[in-house]
Amino acid sequence: MAAFREGINIELALQVKTIIIDKEPSEISAISVVFPDTAIQLCSFHVSRVLNDKTSKEPEAKPTIYQLRGTIENTEFQNLVKELEVKSSPTFFPYFEENWINCPQGWGNRDKMKSITFGNTTTNRVENHSSKIKMVLNCHSTLSEVIEKLLEIVKNKDEDVLYRDVIENLKDTARNFGVGTPSLASNTNPVLKQILQDLTKFSAKLQIWEHDSAPDEEEMAYYDSTESECCCLLFWSFELPCRHIYQKRRQAGL
Numbered sequence: 001m002a003a004f005r006e007g008i009n010i011e012l013a014l015q016v017k018t019i020i021i022d023k024e025p026s027e028i029s030a031i032s033v034v035f036p037d038t039a040i041q042l043c044s045f046h047v048s049r050v051l052n053d054k055t056s057k058e059p060e061a062k063p064t065i066y067q068l069r070g071t072i073e074n075t076e077f078q079n080l081v082k083e084l085e086v087k088s089s090p091t092f093f094p095y096f097e098e099n100w101i102n103c104p105q106g107w108g109n110r111d112k113m114k115s116i117t118f119g120n121t122t123t124n125r126v127e128n129h130s131s132k133i134k135m136v137l138n139c140h141s142t143l144s145e146v147i148e149k150l151l152e153i154v155k156n157k158d159e160d161v162l163y164r165d166v167i168e169n170l171k172d173t174a175r176n177f178g179v180g181t182p183s184l185a186s187n188t189n190p191v192l193k194q195i196l197q198d199l200t201k202f203s204a205k206l207q208i209w210e211h212d213s214a215p216d217e218e219e220m221a222y223y224d225s226t227e228s229e230c231c232c233l234l235f236w237s238f239e240l241p242c243r244h245i246y247q248k249r250r251q252a253g254l
Protein backbone atom coordinates (compact mmCIF):
# COMPACT_ATOMS: atom_id res chain seq x y z
CA MET A 1 0.00 0.00 0.00
CA ALA A 2 2.87 2.37 0.85
CA ALA A 3 4.54 1.51 -2.48
CA PHE A 4 1.28 2.31 -4.28
CA ARG A 5 1.07 5.67 -2.51
CA GLU A 6 4.65 6.45 -3.50
CA GLY A 7 4.05 5.23 -7.06
CA ILE A 8 1.14 7.59 -7.73
CA ASN A 9 3.16 10.44 -6.10
CA ILE A 10 2.34 12.33 -2.93
CA GLU A 11 0.33 15.16 -4.52
CA LEU A 12 -2.04 12.74 -6.24
CA ALA A 13 -2.22 10.58 -3.10
CA LEU A 14 -3.46 13.59 -1.11
CA GLN A 15 -6.32 13.98 -3.59
CA VAL A 16 -7.64 10.45 -3.03
CA LYS A 17 -10.97 11.12 -1.32
CA THR A 18 -12.54 7.67 -1.22
CA ILE A 19 -11.38 4.07 -1.50
CA ILE A 20 -13.89 1.26 -2.11
CA ILE A 21 -12.97 -2.24 -0.97
CA ASP A 22 -14.49 -5.53 0.17
CA LYS A 23 -14.79 -5.94 3.96
CA GLU A 24 -11.25 -7.24 4.43
CA PRO A 25 -9.77 -6.25 7.84
CA SER A 26 -6.11 -6.32 6.68
CA GLU A 27 -6.90 -4.00 3.74
CA ILE A 28 -8.83 -1.64 6.00
CA SER A 29 -5.91 -1.45 8.45
CA ALA A 30 -3.36 -0.82 5.68
CA ILE A 31 -5.47 1.91 4.04
CA SER A 32 -6.12 3.59 7.39
CA VAL A 33 -2.36 3.87 7.98
CA VAL A 34 -1.26 4.92 4.48
CA PHE A 35 -4.31 7.05 3.56
CA PRO A 36 -5.43 8.36 6.99
CA ASP A 37 -7.60 11.15 5.56
CA THR A 38 -9.32 9.04 2.92
CA ALA A 39 -12.85 7.70 3.47
CA ILE A 40 -13.31 3.95 3.12
CA GLN A 41 -16.50 2.58 1.65
CA LEU A 42 -17.49 -1.07 1.34
CA CYS A 43 -18.40 -2.48 -2.07
CA SER A 44 -22.22 -2.50 -2.39
CA PHE A 45 -22.13 -5.79 -4.25
CA HIS A 46 -20.03 -7.42 -1.51
CA VAL A 47 -22.25 -5.99 1.26
CA SER A 48 -25.39 -7.33 -0.46
CA ARG A 49 -23.87 -10.78 -0.86
CA VAL A 50 -22.76 -11.01 2.79
CA LEU A 51 -26.00 -9.62 4.23
CA ASN A 52 -28.16 -11.86 2.02
CA ASP A 53 -26.19 -14.82 3.24
CA LYS A 54 -26.28 -13.80 6.92
CA THR A 55 -30.04 -13.07 6.89
CA SER A 56 -31.06 -16.27 5.11
CA LYS A 57 -32.53 -17.49 8.42
CA GLU A 58 -33.72 -14.03 9.56
CA PRO A 59 -36.81 -13.29 7.41
CA GLU A 60 -38.17 -10.79 9.94
CA ALA A 61 -34.94 -8.79 10.10
CA LYS A 62 -34.21 -8.70 6.36
CA PRO A 63 -36.58 -5.81 5.36
CA THR A 64 -35.29 -3.65 8.25
CA ILE A 65 -31.68 -4.20 7.17
CA TYR A 66 -32.66 -3.19 3.65
CA GLN A 67 -34.12 0.04 5.10
CA LEU A 68 -30.99 0.58 7.23
CA ARG A 69 -28.83 0.48 4.10
CA GLY A 70 -31.11 2.94 2.31
CA THR A 71 -31.70 5.63 4.92
CA ILE A 72 -29.66 8.84 4.87
CA GLU A 73 -30.86 10.15 8.24
CA ASN A 74 -29.17 9.29 11.52
CA THR A 75 -32.38 9.46 13.60
CA GLU A 76 -34.16 7.10 11.21
CA PHE A 77 -31.07 4.85 11.26
CA GLN A 78 -31.11 4.65 15.08
CA ASN A 79 -34.88 3.93 15.13
CA LEU A 80 -34.38 1.14 12.61
CA VAL A 81 -31.61 -0.33 14.80
CA LYS A 82 -34.11 -0.54 17.69
CA GLU A 83 -36.65 -2.14 15.37
CA LEU A 84 -34.03 -4.63 14.21
CA GLU A 85 -33.23 -5.67 17.76
CA VAL A 86 -36.87 -6.67 18.25
CA LYS A 87 -37.11 -8.53 14.97
CA SER A 88 -33.77 -10.38 15.15
CA SER A 89 -32.96 -13.71 16.75
CA PRO A 90 -30.87 -13.56 19.99
CA THR A 91 -27.70 -14.56 18.12
CA PHE A 92 -28.14 -12.40 15.03
CA PHE A 93 -28.43 -8.96 16.63
CA PRO A 94 -25.09 -9.12 18.56
CA TYR A 95 -23.39 -10.22 15.30
CA PHE A 96 -25.00 -7.37 13.35
CA GLU A 97 -24.22 -4.80 16.02
CA GLU A 98 -20.54 -5.74 16.22
CA ASN A 99 -19.88 -6.16 12.50
CA TRP A 100 -22.16 -3.59 10.89
CA ILE A 101 -23.72 -1.02 13.23
CA ASN A 102 -20.32 -0.33 14.81
CA CYS A 103 -18.51 -0.58 11.45
CA PRO A 104 -16.77 2.76 10.74
CA GLN A 105 -16.53 2.11 7.00
CA GLY A 106 -19.46 3.24 4.83
CA TRP A 107 -21.82 0.36 3.99
CA GLY A 108 -25.17 2.19 3.94
CA ASN A 109 -26.27 5.48 2.40
CA ARG A 110 -26.04 7.39 5.72
CA ASP A 111 -22.26 6.92 5.83
CA LYS A 112 -21.63 6.73 2.10
CA MET A 113 -22.87 10.29 1.80
CA LYS A 114 -19.79 11.51 3.65
CA SER A 115 -17.51 11.06 0.64
CA ILE A 116 -17.45 11.55 -3.10
CA THR A 117 -17.58 8.49 -5.41
CA PHE A 118 -18.81 9.79 -8.80
CA GLY A 119 -21.50 7.13 -8.57
CA ASN A 120 -19.09 4.20 -8.35
CA THR A 121 -20.16 2.06 -5.41
CA THR A 122 -18.54 -1.32 -6.14
CA THR A 123 -15.12 -2.82 -6.78
CA ASN A 124 -16.38 -4.26 -10.10
CA ARG A 125 -14.19 -2.05 -12.32
CA VAL A 126 -11.04 -3.01 -10.42
CA GLU A 127 -12.04 -6.69 -10.37
CA ASN A 128 -12.62 -6.55 -14.12
CA HIS A 129 -9.18 -5.02 -14.72
CA SER A 130 -7.56 -7.52 -12.36
CA SER A 131 -9.15 -10.48 -14.20
CA LYS A 132 -7.63 -9.21 -17.49
CA ILE A 133 -4.17 -9.05 -15.89
CA LYS A 134 -4.58 -12.59 -14.54
CA MET A 135 -5.46 -13.80 -18.04
CA VAL A 136 -2.10 -12.74 -19.47
CA LEU A 137 0.26 -13.10 -16.49
CA ASN A 138 1.10 -15.90 -14.11
CA CYS A 139 3.74 -16.70 -11.48
CA HIS A 140 6.15 -17.96 -14.20
CA SER A 141 6.10 -14.72 -16.25
CA THR A 142 9.47 -13.03 -16.61
CA LEU A 143 9.92 -9.33 -15.79
CA SER A 144 10.08 -8.39 -19.48
CA GLU A 145 6.87 -10.38 -20.16
CA VAL A 146 5.13 -8.61 -17.27
CA ILE A 147 6.04 -5.17 -18.65
CA GLU A 148 5.13 -6.14 -22.22
CA LYS A 149 1.72 -7.61 -21.24
CA LEU A 150 0.82 -4.72 -18.93
CA LEU A 151 1.60 -2.24 -21.72
CA GLU A 152 -0.60 -4.29 -24.06
CA ILE A 153 -3.50 -4.10 -21.59
CA VAL A 154 -3.11 -0.30 -21.33
CA LYS A 155 -2.96 -0.01 -25.15
CA ASN A 156 -6.10 -2.15 -25.53
CA LYS A 157 -7.88 0.00 -22.97
CA ASP A 158 -6.94 3.18 -24.91
CA GLU A 159 -8.23 1.58 -28.12
CA ASP A 160 -11.51 0.62 -26.41
CA VAL A 161 -12.03 4.24 -25.34
CA LEU A 162 -11.25 5.48 -28.87
CA TYR A 163 -13.70 2.94 -30.36
CA ARG A 164 -16.47 4.00 -27.97
CA ASP A 165 -15.88 7.69 -28.77
CA VAL A 166 -16.07 7.03 -32.52
CA ILE A 167 -19.33 5.06 -32.13
CA GLU A 168 -20.83 7.82 -29.93
CA ASN A 169 -19.87 10.48 -32.48
CA LEU A 170 -21.41 8.44 -35.30
CA LYS A 171 -24.62 8.13 -33.30
CA ASP A 172 -24.60 11.91 -32.68
CA THR A 173 -24.14 12.55 -36.38
CA ALA A 174 -27.03 10.19 -37.22
CA ARG A 175 -29.25 11.97 -34.64
CA ASN A 176 -28.43 15.32 -36.20
CA PHE A 177 -29.84 13.92 -39.46
CA GLY A 178 -33.02 12.89 -37.63
CA VAL A 179 -32.16 9.22 -37.11
CA GLY A 180 -32.95 7.92 -33.60
CA THR A 181 -33.59 10.15 -30.57
CA PRO A 182 -32.57 13.86 -30.92
CA SER A 183 -28.94 14.56 -29.98
CA LEU A 184 -28.14 16.35 -26.73
CA ALA A 185 -26.28 19.00 -28.71
CA SER A 186 -29.50 19.99 -30.49
CA ASN A 187 -30.95 21.18 -27.17
CA THR A 188 -31.99 24.84 -27.25
CA ASN A 189 -32.44 25.39 -23.49
CA PRO A 190 -29.64 27.82 -22.44
CA VAL A 191 -29.05 26.03 -19.09
CA LEU A 192 -28.65 22.66 -20.81
CA LYS A 193 -26.43 24.18 -23.51
CA GLN A 194 -24.14 25.52 -20.77
CA ILE A 195 -24.07 22.11 -19.07
CA LEU A 196 -23.06 20.44 -22.33
CA GLN A 197 -20.34 23.01 -22.89
CA ASP A 198 -18.83 22.77 -19.38
CA LEU A 199 -19.01 19.06 -18.54
CA THR A 200 -17.88 15.74 -19.96
CA LYS A 201 -20.48 13.77 -21.92
CA PHE A 202 -21.09 11.40 -18.98
CA SER A 203 -21.62 14.23 -16.46
CA ALA A 204 -23.69 16.27 -18.94
CA LYS A 205 -26.10 13.36 -19.53
CA LEU A 206 -26.48 12.89 -15.79
CA GLN A 207 -27.08 16.61 -15.23
CA ILE A 208 -29.64 16.87 -18.03
CA TRP A 209 -31.46 13.86 -16.56
CA GLU A 210 -31.53 15.55 -13.14
CA HIS A 211 -32.51 18.92 -14.64
CA ASP A 212 -35.45 17.37 -16.52
CA SER A 213 -36.71 15.36 -13.54
CA ALA A 214 -39.58 16.80 -11.52
CA PRO A 215 -39.55 15.59 -7.89
CA ASP A 216 -42.94 15.76 -6.13
CA GLU A 217 -43.64 17.80 -2.99
CA GLU A 218 -43.14 14.85 -0.66
CA GLU A 219 -39.66 14.17 -2.08
CA MET A 220 -38.76 17.88 -1.92
CA ALA A 221 -39.86 18.05 1.73
CA TYR A 222 -37.80 14.96 2.60
CA TYR A 223 -34.54 16.33 1.20
CA ASP A 224 -35.24 19.96 2.17
CA SER A 225 -32.56 21.27 -0.22
CA THR A 226 -31.52 24.85 -0.91
CA GLU A 227 -30.69 26.35 -4.31
CA SER A 228 -27.07 25.23 -3.93
CA GLU A 229 -26.97 22.30 -1.50
CA CYS A 230 -28.86 19.09 -0.89
CA CYS A 231 -28.56 16.07 1.38
CA CYS A 232 -29.40 13.48 -1.29
CA LEU A 233 -26.93 10.81 -2.32
CA LEU A 234 -26.45 12.13 -5.84
CA PHE A 235 -25.35 15.58 -4.67
CA TRP A 236 -22.80 14.10 -2.25
CA SER A 237 -21.56 11.39 -4.59
CA PHE A 238 -20.93 13.70 -7.54
CA GLU A 239 -20.74 17.18 -5.96
CA LEU A 240 -23.00 18.33 -8.78
CA PRO A 241 -26.52 19.85 -8.63
CA CYS A 242 -29.32 17.30 -8.22
CA ARG A 243 -33.01 17.32 -9.23
CA HIS A 244 -33.95 18.93 -5.88
CA ILE A 245 -31.57 21.85 -6.38
CA TYR A 246 -32.84 22.39 -9.94
CA GLN A 247 -36.44 22.29 -8.68
CA LYS A 248 -35.62 24.84 -5.93
CA ARG A 249 -34.01 27.10 -8.53
CA ARG A 250 -37.06 26.80 -10.81
CA GLN A 251 -39.38 27.63 -7.88
CA ALA A 252 -37.25 30.73 -7.14
CA GLY A 253 -37.49 31.78 -10.80
CA LEU A 254 -33.75 31.28 -11.41
Ligand SMILES: [Zn+2]
Binds near residue numbers: 231242244
Ligand atom coordinates in the same frame (compact mmCIF):
# COMPACT_ATOMS: atom_id res chain seq x y z
ZN1 LIG B 1 -30.82 16.31 -4.00
